Amino acid sequence: MKRFLADLHIHTVLSPCASDDMTPPAIVRAAIDKGLAMIAICDHNSSGNVTAVTEAAGNDIAVIAGMEIATAEEVHVVGLFSNVEAASAVSEKVRQSLPRLKDVSRASDRQQFVDAQGRVLGAETRMLAAASRFGLGDAVRMIKGHDGIAVAAHVDRPSFSVLSQLGMFPEAAGFDAIEASATAALSRLAEFASLGLPIIASSDAHSPSDVGTRWTAFEMLDGSFGELVLALRGAMGRRCCRA
Amino acid sequence: MKLNEIARRLELENITPELATEESVDVAAGHASDLLSDVLANAPKGGVLVTIQVHLNVIAVSVHAGVAAVIFASARVPEESVRTRAVEEGIQLYTSKQSTFDVVGQLYTLGLRGSHGLRGSHE
Numbered sequence: 001m002k003r004f005l006a007d008l009h010i011h012t013v014l015s016p017c018a019s020d021d022m023t024p025p026a027i028v029r030a031a032i033d034k035g036l037a038m039i040a041i042c043d044h045n046s047s048g049n050v051t052a053v054t055e056a057a058g059n060d061i062a063v064i065a066g067m068e069i070a071t072a073e074e075v076h077v078v079g080l081f082s083n084v085e086a087a088s089a090v091s092e093k094v095r096q097s098l099p100r101l102k103d104v105s106r107a108s109d110r111q112q113f114v115d116a117q118g119r120v121l122g123a124e125t126r127m128l129a130a131a132s133r134f135g136l137g138d139a140v141r142m143i144k145g146h147d148g149i150a151v152a153a154h155v156d157r158p159s160f161s162v163l164s165q166l167g168m169f170p171e172a173a174g175f176d177a178i179e180a181s182a183t184a185a186l187s188r189l190a191e192f193a194s195l196g197l198p199i200i201a202s203s204d205a206h207s208p209s210d211v212g213t214r215w216t217a218f219e220m221l222d223g224s225f226g227e228l229v230l231a232l233r234g235a236m237g238r239r240c241c242r243a
Numbered sequence: 244m245k246l247n248e249i250a251r252r253l254e255l256e257n258i259t260p261e262l263a264t265e266e267s268v269d270v271a272a273g274h275a276s277d278l279l280s281d282v283l284a285n286a287p288k289g290g291v292l293v294t295i296q297v298h299l300n301v302i303a304v305s306v307h308a309g310v311a312a313v314i315f316a317s318a319r320v321p322e323e324s325v326r327t328r329a330v331e332e333g334i335q336l337y338t339s340k341q342s343t344f345d346v347v348g349q350l351y352t353l354g355l356r357g358s359h360g361l362r363g364s365h366e
Contacts, residue, residue, distance in 0.1 A: 073298045136298060158280075166300040167279030167307075 001219045001237060006038035006228075007031065007212050008064065009078055009153065009179060009202035012049040013112045016129050019207040020110070023118030024049070024056035026208045031061055034212025038223050040064035040202075042078050044128040045094050047087035048113050054084065055116035062223025067091055068153060070131045071139045076153035076160040078179060078202075079143035082225040086146040093142065097133035098126035136166070140174045149229060150174065154181035154204055156188045169195060177232055182214040198232045198240055217241045244353055245269055246312055246335055249291070253349050255314060255337035258321075259330050268311050268335065273355045275347045279304045286310050287358040293346050297321040302328045310334065316343040 010027060011018040031039050039061060041050045047067045054063040065087035066080045081087040101111075101124075111124035134142065140150040152162045152175045162169055169192070178192050180201045192199055200216040220227035220238040231238035247265040250257055257265065272290035276282050279300050286292055288309035294301060297319050305313060312335040315321060320338055329336045339346050 073296060164278055164280045165296075166298055167283040167304040168300055170298070170300055172299075 001221065004037040004062070004218045004220060004223055005035055005212075005215045006040070006200075006218055007034075007036050007203050007205070007215045008038070008040035008066070008080065008151070008200060009042050009068070010039050010205045010211060011043055011068075012041060012053065013110070013114055013118075014043040014046055014049045014124060014128070015206065016044070016111050017206055018043075021208055022206065023114055024053040024116050025118055027053055027205075027211060028056045028060065030205075030208040030211035031057075034215075036061060036212050036215060038062040038064065038218070038228075039211075040066040040078075040080055042066040042068040042080075044068050045070055045091070045098060045126075045130075045132060046111075046124060046128055047081075047084065047091040048124060050084050050087055052114050052116045052118075056118075064225060064228065067094070069094055069134065069139045069143075070129075070160070071134055071136045072131055073136055073165045074131045074160055075136050075162050075165045077136065077139050077143070077175075078151040078153045079139075079148045080151065080225070080228070081143075081146060081148040086148060090142055090146050090148070094132045094134065095124075095126050098128065098130050101125055101127050136162075136170065136173050144174065149176040149232065151177045151179045151200065153179050154184075155179065155192060156184040157181050171195065180214070182210065184214075198234070200232075200240060244271070244355070246291075249350070249353065250337055252353065253314075253339060253341075253346060255339050257335070257337055258326055259334075259336045261330055262333060262335055264333060265335055270311055271355060272358065273347070273350055274310075274357060275343050282310070283308055285358055290358075291350065291355065293343050293350070295319045295343060297325065299325050299328060301325065302332055302334060305329075305334050306332050312337065314339055314346055316341060316346050 065084040201214040205211040218231040272287035274286035275293040277296040286308040
């Protein structure tokens with residue numbers, strides 16, 4: 001088994017709230033600097049820049065295709081997928097349910113599709129910061145229907161988390177894992193241990209300096225999605241160990 | 244004021260008619276929020292909740308907070324599983340075509356108060 005430090009929640013310039021320097025080369029450089037061997041790209045309601053970051057990473061680090069869906073209840077759910085096609089299929093369904101941006105030229109609404117070098121290819125015209133029309137149960141089912149894994153994002157945070165929006169952890173929702181944010185206190189995490197789900201820690205990086213500020217160590221054979229799933233389940237000798 | 248009187252005055256639709264509690268439950272307080280963590284922390288016991296949140300957890304949180312009835316505003320209608328759970332828990336559910344703002348305004352006019360207003364009246 002090999003030990004992989006993974007930060008499984010990183011935004012790019014596609015997310016309206018991410019900084020302009022969250023380009024694929026900058027993200028990959030920051031990840032390598034922090035000693036990460038695996039990252040997941042999870043923009044709000046879109047997987048549009050996953051391919052660019054995967055290309056930029058080459059063979060240096062593993063890139064997992066992901067997205068952070070905002071459900072109708074405004075709960076953030078991270079979906080991680082085995083390949084970009086599966087992520088794109090979900091991304092397109094979510095996109096169709098998002099409102100159109102009235103003014104795409106506003107700086108704060110910039111949602112850029114970029115290539116592996118970070119050159120701007122175009123802009124998303126739907127409002128990625130909005131809630132999709134998919135309820136929590138439907139969003140989790142949709143992720144799993146595309147063989148993905150569903151992670152309750154930043155459960156310790158006072159906004160857009162399952163607890164802030166829904167008051168209690170919805171055990172029937174079918175989450176595969178729980179994500180602690182970069183600022184989560186260990187005492188808060190103890191509350192979630194009783195749910196019996198693996199707890200990972202991710203940075204939810206919106207700027208290059210955030211990348212790798214929180215990570216999870218996975219012991220597995222390689223940096224593939226299949227190994228990640230086994231490690232989350234603690235199956236076949238693989239395991240995950242929160243930072 | 245009795246729930247059935249509130250429902251009549253605000254032209255609410257009762258979506259849990261199998262509960263026979265409508266005429267017997269008196270409410271004097273209420274809370275409006277879509278963040279269920281806030282409902283859990285701040286809704287007055289025995290009051291009415293006005294929300295556009297239709298997730299099943301509305302019922303679970305209402306049980307914990309002791310909410311007597313929920314009014315879903317802006318024509319939001321919860322799924323059948325939510326309705327069934329509410330009936331099991333004895334929580335009366337209503338829907339309104341009006342927005343939260345308009346529903347709450349009318350409830351206030353009828354004399355209902357939020358938890359802060361209730362506290363104030365004791366001082």
